[in-house]
Amino acid sequence: MTLIFSIYLAFRLFGDDKQLYSPGEMTHGHHQIEMSCATCHTDAFGGGPVIQDSCVNCHGEELKQVDDSHPKSKFTDPRNISRVKELDARLCITCHTEHKTEITGKMGLTIPEDFCFKCHQDIADDRPSHAGMDFVTCSTSGCHNYHDNKALYEDFLEKHIDEKNHLAQVKVLQKSMANDLAMLEQYPLEKYPLKQLTSSDTDSPIKVKNDPLITEDWSMTAHAQAGVNCTACHEQKMESGEIKWINEPDHNSCKTCHTTEVKGFLEGKHGMRLNAGLTPMKPSLARIPMKSGAHDKELSCTSCHSSHKFDVKHAAVEACLTCHDDKHSLAYKDSPHFLTWHKEVTGRSQPGTGVSCSTCHMPRQMQKIEGHSLVLVEHNQNLNLRPNEKMLRSVCMNCHGLEFAIDSLADNKLIDNNFSSAPGVHVESMDLVRKRLEQKKRKEGDGL
């Protein structure tokens, strides 16, 4: 009996479905790919180093980009060896253990929130202003972030002190791909030269029935204007070298030109399951509220961009709201942000002045491709989602003063009503900076 049972257990361990062996649910960040054990456990019997590599594989680049305030090098530095004893921050899993629902806190943190105490217990000596502050508040009050301090460090705050709530100049970037395509070496210019196509120019094979509605949709798009014909998406090179027509191209087709966007999509919440070799993400698998009618939709490029129409305005708001059903999403259309978007869409204001869902969650960013700087949409919404301070530099500060933005992001009520009222929370960080500036001035005055 026991033997048979053992064989069954072994079968489950080495088989495809390892759910039996999952020691607990995963965090909000990874729950989508729980069933793809090998995404993180890349090698059997690999142990800790393998896991660490897996963490860095996906998250390392981002940490580098945000100039991680506590990089591994800080702890491998011999001068800091004593710190490692307190908190082995060389390894991600010291603070972020997976499968531990019962102790998983915000940001997937699995150690007590006051962990800063371990190394910074004497902070009040250096910064008398911090005396008496609880160590739980280091990160919760929107002052510090263990990894990404880009928008919170003192010099930055000082630089943006006393900014107005609404900046005079709106700095939302304009997309530039269509203009810069010709510069890209990998773009198949010979086959699809940059010239406007019309419905009569379609190059689909004869055996494929030509749907006039589809052709109509296509002819209105940027694709048609830039010379991207049917076969550009619908033909795919198979492994055998044969070129084959496919009826429903997936993200692999889009990738040919939209490499960065697809990469972002696959890293983000909408595409990470595909990236892990699992079935596409469905709203029903999400942990945040989703519209019941949308539960079985499978997420791909076309689920937001729709095939043939590729309407980016639709993708920026309406596409989101077909699925998302949380308070923040539902409150959007009653918000001042939507008003600006509405005005832009209806042509009553300049392009780039409206704030859509994607303005904040999939912002346009300057990206380097083949040495050229292009403004592209970042499809990995994780990059500025949590903690929401990450959004300050990339999004909020395009239009708002820093202090106002920090306060707004710290106010949960505002997040629920989609920023429809003034912030009711005040984060002290800017005040502390002001005080310090005054002290400096006074000192300088004394010095004189």
Place this chain on the structure above:
Amino acid sequence: MAPSITPLFYRGVWLALFFGNMNRLAQKLDNTKKCFEDPVIVVGTGPVGIKFIRSFLEQNDDGDVIIFGNEPWEPYNRVKLSSFFAGQLNWDELVKSQKLPQDSRISVHFNCAIKNIDTEYKKVTDDDGNNYFYSKLILATGSSPHIPNIPGIDLDNIFTFRDMSDVEGLLARRTRSRKTVVIGGGVLGIEAAKAMARLNTEVSIIDHSTGLMSSQLDEAASEILHEYILSEGIKVYLDQAVKQFDGDKKVEEIQLRDGRTISCDTVILTTGIKPNIDLARNARLSVGRGIRVNDAMQTSDKHVYAVGECAEHRGKVYGVVKPGYEQAKVAAYHLAGKRANYSGSLAGTQIKVIDKSVFSIGNIDDVSAVGLEKEYIYRGDNNLYRRIICKSHRIVGAISVGPWSELGRVQEFVLNKRFVSPFALKRFKNTGKLWPEEDSGNIAQWPASTVVCNCTGVTRGQLTQALNSGCTSIPQLSEKTGASSVCGSCRPLLSQMLSGSPAAEPAAGSGKLFVFGLLTLAVCLMALLLPRIPYSDTVQVMWQWDSLWRENLFKQISGYTLVVLTIIVLFLSLRRRTKYFSILSFPVWRIIHVIVGFLTVVGLAVHSGFYLGNGLNLYLAGSFVAVLLAGAISSIFVANEHKLDVSLAGKIKNKLVWVHVLTFWPLPALLAAHILKSYYF
């Protein structure tokens, strides 16, 4: 105060202060020191006298004892005299069980009757006029045959059947006797008749009542016995009285009241016994039918005890040996200053000298008119007859003729007033058996306190101890414990014990089994019902207890400790199931098993904090908790098993252990997978 007593005294004071009972201290000092300055004297070398000496030596570390017997033989087992007479035992076998222990404290005076007791000076005088002083005197004078006052009773060749001299005379007579008449159809009469009939002697039994063994059997049983006796060639005259014995010097003819005459050359009188109380009466001790004693077996003089057939306790004189043994034991305990109370015995009778097994115990009078008692009768082939009398679902009496494998248990049920289920009674009515086949005779599962040998009062627990100490045959067991040394009717039970697996001894560590079982149960329930042990929500603590569940090193230590504990626990199975592993006894392993089981549940708490997890981890933790729960309950049950009904206890225990073992089965696989998984991922 003598120096040697001082430590004892202090300990005594301490105890006395502790219990707040100075009387007890005084009594203890009185008993331990003063009472044995003069020897203890025992009058009577019958089985009860010998039993007393044994108990006395067991219970007291000092004090001399002198035993007087008026017979010229070394002590022999009077109870088996019929068997000896019937030729089933030789002399050696007859005296074997009555050998006195080799002890310098004993002095023996055989063939030396005590003529007088002086309670004032506490001395006895023997035949030759020698005086012996005693500290305590034990009268085990037994009884004499009752000789009815019938004309011609003084004729020659009229024998009594009581002691060795009677048997000597009868043995000599048997070869010549052509016609023997036994007066009295009781147990002894039937046994004597059967023994006499061996050499084609024509034997008749005359009894004044309407049935044989009328005081022990009911009419139906008597009839069956009657038929059987007839089939053995023995004539039976019932409802008859002897008018007179005729003959010239020797008895030649018996005249019955109804005018009939029976010619005979030998007469054996088995017309009852009368206690030997003359010695006591002459010493002015209170006597009735026997020597009157209180619950401590003391006569009206507190330094004089009476035990056995000569004693009258609460108006009752017992004519069988088992109550005598109990009385001897009580007296020996009381002498040792221990609390002992005799509250009477329930007599069971079983005769084996005839090939037919006849059994009777308890209250077998006719069912009373009030109707509180209910009787159940079963009749089977070959004159099988069984009748039990129940009162509020407890057997109060039983009679049987013919073999009945459940006799021992029935006896145990009657003696301990145990409950019998309606199902058992129904089964009895239909099949003649109270208990299902498989557990009817499983003596090893009887409670330790159950008396196996009715004559000597040896319990199942004592026999188990003897077995554990290395006894491997019935004679060894008998020598060690005394069981089966008297009537021998418990031999089948002993052989069953020998052939069965060594039974567990509930007394061995039952306290530990209970406590650790309870502890394990408590922790298991905590794991299931209470909230999990919380993780620390701050790092600003002296000891981060949750590091036990956070850090790999601690996880590994606690995890592998659990593996080791699990392996240790398995030694119990190994000890039980294989003969190659024989270090320590099974009960010792069981205690280890239960303690380690408790450690395992503690280990589980340390390893998991009772976060039982998901998937495999959950199944493993669940399996652990299930095994431990079943184990804890089994342990608690085993510790209390002896308090329960025998068959029920055995059944429940088997089921509990079965559940315990079943729940263990998946555990090795889960554990292995769990360990493998920890390294795999």
